[in-house]
Amino acid sequence: MQPSVVNDNRLNVPILSVDNLTVIRSGNIVLKDINLKVCKGEFIGLVGPNGSGKSTLLLSILGVLRAQKGSVEIYGQPPFSRSTIGRIGWVSQAASNLPRDVRITVRELVRLGTLNGKNMFSWSDKGRVKRVNEAIKMVGLEDVENVDVSRLSGGQRQRAVIARALATEAEFILLDEPLVGMDREARNSLLKLLDQLCHDSDKTILMVSHDLTAIRQTAHRMIFLEEMIRYDGPTENFPDLESLAGLRGIRPVHGEDQSHNHTHLVEGE
């Protein structure tokens, strides 16, 4: 799978803007001066070594973690604003993160995605059933929709959690290591699904992954994070493994407009 050519006019609609974000967790600087802009329709792969702050960045974007410095704006608003609720979807490392002592079917899980502050007390599922059906269909789990999630394979379970995010009608989907514990076949079909969501359904995707090879097949844009953003640019210019190791001592210099076609890598101290 080659990264497909992106329709350029979609890229002008900004969705996320992170400015000078610094996050300190239990006394350690985890993220330092992060600047990041994401536009509609992008498929971004976020990579970096263990403990490089990838998950911290996602949680800060969601507003779950508070930043010490800098700001995050989604659709021009801080996280958790009235207008951003329901437009962002979160897909955790579901294979390992769903509680173990729960029997819940795919359909029951996806239905939880249709809840919001207003309808959570209501009895009727009117209008929600359709969204649930569509989300299940999009991820191709119609055959197992009444099966307990814990009996599914890792790949199916991950799809179920993605369907839950789709049922929220989120436009911007953040995924934390969705490929963990999957065989090659499941991994490829999940990447294909994400690629379709991005191209056919106009979703914007920011995905954290360890699996460099896999994510390079699909993402349009790559970000290498280790406390700071060390690389941010198109996938085809992403450095190979040897130069990547060298990147740790190398500081990126961004152009004024953060445009990802103007990324230079310059030797640091």
Place this chain on the structure above:
Amino acid sequence: MGLGSLLMDIFSPLMESIAPLIPGEVFPYFFTMELFQRALLAAILVTIVAGFLGTFLLIRNLALIGDGLAHVSFGGVAVGIVLGATSPLWYALVFSITASILIHEMQSREILTGDASIAIFLTGMLAFGLVTLRLKGGGITTDIEGYLFGNLLLIDEADLDLISFICVFSMLLLIFIRSGLLATTVDPISARVQGLPVRGIGLLFSIITAAVVVSMVQVVGTLLVTALLVTPAATAQLVGRSFRSCLIWTQVFGLSSVLLGLYFSAEYDTGSGSMIALVAAIIFSVVGLFQFLKSFISTIFSTENILDSTS
């Protein structure tokens, strides 16, 4: 007139009408005599709410919070008795709710994670109760033993009013917040991103748990609260295949534990609380063994490759 007397007015004729069908020599009294009817009604009310609550406790990995709060309640009961209160359950209610809010805050602010905060409250408040009893009261009397091991026949009208009020109100609240509660239980971050009031739901759930535990203290006793709170829900996880079916199975296992437990305790003159807890544990074992044998047999006769079936 309290809620307890109202429920008694409704259910006591019903109980009397089915009394002739009830087996046993002593057990039918539970359906005919007022004192016993009150006990049966309290036991059934408590079981229904406890099962519903327990399913969520289990998913939230809080199986032992019931035990912790029950010990805290006992501390409250002891203080109430020493102060000469007619209904010491009110003291238990205040103690239990305060402790549950503190435990919830400590866990959600990550001051103390996991079970440590529960353990501290459990032992601290139990010790407080025991010391108070030694200093001011007469030590462990039969009255107090009733709260430790449960004594259904000590439930008077005022107690039933309080128990019914807690159970009915908690059940209504739980039904009201069930979807949001499930969403925040399964995936708190997603729920928060969707705009659900995760903190509020968590706090409300803690308060409901604390109140329900207090209502259970007289029925099964401080030491055995977990038997009705967790065991039926855990048994249901073995057979249920969806969240909805687990809720139903929980009620089936919970109510059969209570009815069988009361039957055996009445016929063989053992404590009701301990018999209910024992029956609940036996049901769990039998269902667990059955499920194990079922999966064992299906693996033996399966035509699949062993490597495939483990994946």
